[in-house]
Amino acid sequence: MLQELKRRDLPPVVTPGTTADNWQQRRREMIEILAREEYGFSPEPPDHVSAETTFLEERAWAGKAEHREIALKFPTPKGEFSFPVDLVIPYSDEKLPLFIYISFTKYPIGKYGPIEEIVDSGYALATFCYKDVTDDKDDDFSSGLAAMYPRENTGSAWGKISMWAWAASRVMDYVQTLDAIDKNRIFVVGHSRLGKTALWCGAQDPRFSAAVSNDSGCSGAAVSRGKEGERIRDIVTRFPHWFCENYRKYQDREEELPFDQHFLIASMAPRPVYVASAVEDLWADPKSEFLSCAAASSAYKLLGGRGLVSENHFPKPGDVFQEGEIGYHLRTGTHFLSRYDWQQFIKYMDRHFK
Ligand code: GCU
Numbered sequence: 250m251l252q253e254l255k256r257r258d259l260p261p262v263v264t265p266g267t268t269a270d271n272w273q274q275r276r277r278e279m280i281e282i283l284a285r286e287e288y289g290f291s292p293e294p295p296d297h298v299s300a301e302t303t304f305l306e307e308r309a310w311a312g313k314a315e316h317r318e319i320a321l322k323f324p325t326p327k328g329e330f331s332f333p334v335d336l337v338i339p340y341s342d343e344k345l346p347l348f349i350y351i352s353f354t355k356y357p358i359g360k361y362g363p364i365e366e367i368v369d370s371g372y373a374l375a376t377f378c379y380k381d382v383t384d385d386k387d388d389d390f391s392s393g394l395a396a397m398y399p400r401e402n403t404g405s406a407w408g409k410i411s412m413w414a415w416a417a418s419r420v421m422d423y424v425q426t427l428d429a430i431d432k433n434r435i436f437v438v439g440h441s442r443l444g445k446t447a448l449w450c451g452a453q454d455p456r457f458s459a460a461v462s463n464d465s466g467c468s469g470a471a472v473s474r475g476k477e478g479e480r481i482r483d484i485v486t487r488f489p490h491w492f493c494e495n496y497r498k499y500q501d502r503e504e505e506l507p508f509d510q511h512f513l514i515a516s517m518a519p520r521p522v523y524v525a526s527a528v529e530d531l532w533a534d535p536k537s538e539f540l541s542c543a544a545a546s547s548a549y550k551l552l553g554g555r556g557l558v559s560e561n562h563f564p565k566p567g568d569v570f571q572e573g574e575i576g577y578h579l580r581t582g583t584h585f586l587s588r589y590d591w592q593q594f595i596k597y598m599d600r601h602f603k
Contacts, residue, residue: 250562254540257475260508262515263547272518272552279512280453286507287468288449289407289493291415292398295323298422303333314339314368318356321377321423325397332381332393334420337364337374338429346434346598347373349420349457351413351443351450354378361440361586370595373430375420379443382416383409387490404495410468411493413443414450421456434458434602438594440586441533442491445469452516458602459521461594463586466533468492470524472510472541473503478532514545514575519552521601523576523594528566530584539564542575549574571597 267275284290300319309316314337322331335356339345348367352358355378367374379385383393390400394412407415417437424430436459439447444465451460462470467479468491482500485492499506514522524542526535539559546556558573569578576597580589 250540250543253536254543257472257509257540257544258504259472259474259511259544260506261547262512262545263551267551269552272548276516276518279508279516282508283449283452283512283516284411285405285493285495286499287492287496288411288414289405291407291411291453294415294418294422295325298323298419300334300423309337310365310368313365314373316356319423321419323419323422325394326399327397330394330397332377332416334375334377334423336424337368337376338427339368339371339373341371341429344431345371345373345429346436346602347375347424347430348461348594349417349424349435349437350374350376351417351437351439351446352376352378353440353443355381363588363591366588366591367595370599372595372598375424377416377420379413379416379446383412385409385442385490387488390490405493408490408492408496410442410446410449410491413446414453417446417450418454418456421454425456432456434598436461436594436598438463440464441466441469441584442488445491448513448517448522451520451522452513455520457520459523459598460517461523461525463525463590464527464530464533464584465524466530466538468496468510469533469538470510470514470526470541471534471537472544473499473506473537474509476503476534476537478534509541509544511541511544514541515548518545518548519554519574521574521576521597523597525578525580525590525593527580527582527584529582533584535579536563539577539579542577546573546575569593571600574601576601
């Protein structure tokens with residue numbers, strides 16, 4: 250594995266002169282590079298967010314939780330913007346940890362969301378459908394949130410991954426106001442393109458105590474240098490709207506990237522981060538996702554942690570590594586967000602945050 254890491258020749262996250270004391274400066278520098286070259290810069294947060302309850306079910310999920318749908322609202326340069334968010338909060342005398350799950354579909358979030366199990370595990374859930382923020386289309390940034398901010402004519406204007414990530418931070422603004430939620434246990438989760446989004450969200454917004462990426466692959470958890478399956482050329486051709494324009498210059502020139510995706514994971518440090526892969530998800534490339542975790546570990550070690558704690562070889566199907574601040578598992582099967590994946594995320598959070 251070490252040899253393979255050497256072969257990939259990744260730029261270091263801990264550069265000469267970086268110490269535990271000036272780590273936050275290096276972290277900001279990495280986020281700046283990722284914004285400028287890959288995802289685009291996001292605007293400042295709004296002064297305030299507000300919420301209007303649009304639906305309330307007091308005894309949801311067999312009476313175990315309250316389900317509330319809100320319209321989350323905030324001012325933008327072009328007027329008020331609003332999108333729906335669903336909250337499921339178990340009845341409890343104690344403050345609860347919360348997953349903010351960026352979803353492909355509206356509540357009750359379909360095949361990827363075992364909501365009752367999440368509730369039974371003592372976790373609250375806040376979720377929104379990413380398309381309610383802005384369409385997942387190359388639409389010249391004309392839909393939803395994209396149309397609410399003036400678009401600068403630079404190569405680093407925000408792409409849609411940045412927009413969805415920024416929207417999850419607006420949900421974070423709102424849940425900060427809820428008494429039922431433990432502010433030190435709020436985690437962001439996403440699958441695939443929304444796993445890329447969850448990592449970018451967590452990297453930028455330190456109010457998230459942890460971020461979880463499931464099968465996020467290319468331009469998510471997986472390092473691009475030496476990556477198999479999807480490459481930068483594939484992703485910027487099929488999904489140009491996910492990124493800023495500058496990212497296109499790296500197609501077939503991965504070795505010229507002034508960063509790699511392990512910067513995204515290391516930008517979480519010292520906070521925990523979890524990466525899940527699936528054996529048959531060769532488009533995402535589990536090996537490159539795992540290597541990224543290994544390469545990001547130096548940041549955690551610098552800060553007195555351990556990073557990824559695994560065996561010193563590539564994981565076998567079914568391996569779960571949850572000891573370090575970087576958690577990882579390799580599930581059997583295909584590209585999917587399964588119950589098994591959620592169970593591992595919950596186990597990991599229970600272990601690191603109780
Ligand atoms: C496509 C894309 C991936 C992405 C996936 C998804 O397969 O190439 O990069 O992760 O869609 O979001 O489901």
